[in-house]
Amino acid sequence: MNVEKYYIETYGCQMNKADSELIAGMLEGFSCRSVDSPEEADIILVNTCTVRENAEKRAISRLSQFKGLKKKNPDLILGLLGCVAQRNRGKIISEKSFIDIVLGPDSYRHLPEIFNGCKFPLLDVKLSRAEVYEGIIPYRRNKINAWISIMRGCDKFCSYCIVPYTRGRERSRSLKSIIDEVKKAIDDGYREVTLLGQNVNSYKYNNYRFPDLLDAVSGVQSVQRVRFISPHPKDIDNKMLELMRDRQNICNHIHLPLQAGSSRVLKSMNRVYNQREYLSVAEKIHGYLSDVAITTDIIVGFPGEMEEDFLETLKVMDKVVFDSAFMFKYSPRPGTKAALMKDGMSEEEKADRLTRVIEKQREHTLIRNNALVGSVQEVLIEDLSKKDPKEKMGRTVTNKIVIIKEGETEIGDLVKVKIEKALGVSLFGKIV
Numbered sequence: 001m002n003v004e005k006y007y008i009e010t011y012g013c014q015m016n017k018a019d020s021e022l023i024a025g026m027l028e029g030f031s032c033r034s035v036d037s038p039e040e041a042d043i044i045l046v047n048t049c050t051v052r053e054n055a056e057k058r059a060i061s062r063l064s065q066f067k068g069l070k071k072k073n074p075d076l077i078l079g080l081l082g083c084v085a086q087r088n089r090g091k092i093i094s095e096k097s098f099i100d101i102v103l104g105p106d107s108y109r110h111l112p113e114i115f116n117g118c119k120f121p122l123l124d125v126k127l128s129r130a131e132v133y134e135g136i137i138p139y140r141r142n143k144i145n146a147w148i149s150i151m152r153g154c155d156k157f158c159s160y161c162i163v164p165y166t167r168g169r170e171r172s173r174s175l176k177s178i179i180d181e182v183k184k185a186i187d188d189g190y191r192e193v194t195l196l197g198q199n200v201n202s203y204k205y206n207n208y209r210f211p212d213l214l215d216a217v218s219g220v221q222s223v224q225r226v227r228f229i230s231p232h233p234k235d236i237d238n239k240m241l242e243l244m245r246d247r248q249n250i251c252n253h254i255h256l257p258l259q260a261g262s263s264r265v266l267k268s269m270n271r272v273y274n275q276r277e278y279l280s281v282a283e284k285i286h287g288y289l290s291d292v293a294i295t296t297d298i299i300v301g302f303p304g305e306m307e308e309d310f311l312e313t314l315k316v317m318d319k320v321v322f323d324s325a326f327m328f329k330y331s332p333r334p335g336t337k338a339a340l341m342k343d344g345m346s347e348e349e350k351a352d353r354l355t356r357v358i359e360k361q362r363e364h365t366l367i368r369n370n371a372l373v374g375s376v377q378e379v380l381i382e383d384l385s386k387k388d389p390k391e392k393m394g395r396t397v398t399n400k401i402v403i404i405k406e407g408e409t410e411i412g413d414l415v416k417v418k419i420e421k422a423l424g425v426s427l428f429g430k431i432v
Contacts, residue, residue, distance in 0.1 A: 003077065003114055006032050007041035011059045012049020014229060015167075016082060018147040018196050020047045021138035023081065023108055028139045030115045038066060043077040043114065045101070048084035050162055053331040056084050060092075067098050077101065077114060079122075083166040086125050087335065093121050105152070105167050106131045127168035134177050137184070144382045144412060145192045145227075146185035150178050150213065154198040156232065158259075159270045159337040160302065160330065163198055170198075172205040175213055182220050191380060191412060192225035193217065201231040201240060211239035218247045224414065225380065225397065230255045230297075233281045234272050241288035252289055253399040256282065257297040258320075261313030265305050269338070275316060282320045293323040293368070293398035298357055301330040301350030303341035310353050317360055323368045323398065324425060325361045329354050362424075369400065369422035376432055377402065379417045381409050400427055407431025 006027050010020040023045065024034060038044050044066050048059040063080055070076045079101030080092060086104035093099055100120040103110055107124035109131075114122065132152055140146060151172040154163045182193050195217065197203060203210040210231075218226050226249055231240075233256055244250045256278075260266050263274035273281075285292055298313060317325075329350040332339040377396045385391035385403050392404045392411070402417055407430050409415050417429040 002075075003030075003032055003042045005035045005041050006043045006045065007035050007038045008045045008047060009038075009059075009062060010047045011055050011062075012047075012051060012083070014147055014194070014196055015149065015198065016047050016049055018138065018149045019082065019105060019108070021140050021147065022133055022136050022149075023047065023111060024139035024141075025137050026108065026111050030112060032115075034139075034141070038069060042075070043079065044069070045079040045081055048080060048082040050083040050087045050166055050333065052328065053333070059084055063099065064096065067096075070098050077120075079103070081105075081108070083162070086127070086166040087162060089125050093123065108133070129169060130171060132171055132173045134173060137181075140185075140188075140190075143189060144380065145194055146182075146188075146190040147194050147196055148178060148181055148185070149173070149196045150200065151197040151203050155202070156199060156272070157270060159268065159341075160299065160333065162333040162336055165335050167198065170202060170204075172197075172203050174205055175208045175216060178213065179216055179220065182217050182223065186220060186222050189412075191414065192227065193223060195226070195228040197228075197230075199230070199232040199235060200228045201235040201237075210235075211237065211243055214240060214243050214250065218243065218250050223249055225249055225251055227251045227253065227399070230257060233257070233278055236281050236285070238284075238288075241285060244292075245288050251397045251399065252291055253293045253295070253323075253397065254285055254289075255295045255297075256285070258313070258316060259297060259299050260302060260305070260309070261316035262305070262309035263312075265302055265309045265312075268304060268341070269299075269302060275312060279316065279319060291398065293400065294320060295324045295399070296320075296322045296326075298325055298327045299330050300327070300353040300357055301345050303330070303338060303343040303345075305330075305345065313357065314360060317357070317364065321364045321367060322361065323400070324365050325357075327354060327357050327361065365425055366422060369425075369427055372396075372400070372419045372427060373422055374419065376416050376418050377427075377429070379404070379415055379429075381411050381413045381415065383411060396427075401425060402427045402429055404428075405430060 049055040101122045104125035106128040153168040153170045155170040201210040379394035381394040419429040421428040
């Protein structure tokens, strides 16, 4: 079978995007090249997320749409990868026999077998205690920011979260392999690196902890920006914050997932902190970093959440005033502890609470963004503006989107921009 062109669609978080780059790196190693449309491909891979129900449904639906392409080209290979494949544990092959490959997040090393005449279906959804994909060079098409996975899996076992069951237990890459990848990314022209982990500050390799890794990465020559996502509030420590304060190239942005403001709900979620402790961490961050941006995740409608619990979430939002937030209605994930809890809230009530959270966050985002109007910010130019190709889009060190209407600049440039206006989630300015 001649496999020369591949097409990958990715659903879900940055970890999935980084995994797709690993997968692409494997395929490129066999002289397979990426194409921009599924119609051109010899192999189509859908890398899936199961953290939210909608993402899972969209991914399965999308793969089913490719069935028509397989009728036209019986040699076309269709693959389901990632967390949905892991959770489904191969059952999908009996339901959708046109799928040739089903691989969980720890099984991507099987992909080269397609070039050696393997028999289909190719199925492996075993979880690993060791796999961190050492030695595989990602193939990155984005030339601005390099996603660098430093660890895999999770040991926190939040009651609503499927990740420990689809990505396995926590394990970290060696510090040397991460630094080598950072150096290669910089040599390849990247200006910014983002360290990725399910709980990135839980990194542990031999005697090295996350602050040691952050110190080493920010010390690599010519690294202009270092980001990381997402830390767990329980694992924020002083050494990390001291490094962020003292190193100019570590971006002044911390994504600090809240999930809920009620201590009672947080305990039910197994988040291992209460409201007071979370607010204390946020206060500590502001104490070390005066111009920091704090963003978050919020779930509404968790089983047992009463109106007074929900009001506690709004209270925390008012105290912290997050720069932005990812906000969701709770959806049960089969296999988690929360899926067994009584969920008596109607979808209408969940939707109402979500609307109220979104409205408050819009107010807070505008407050935070308006505070920057008139200031000069360093912006890394990432792309053309989606609304107007004559404009450029970039990000500040605090991860705020800036649309640049005036001034000559190229993608990849670091420029000084005077912020003239805040609208929605974006800032608008001109080069100075």
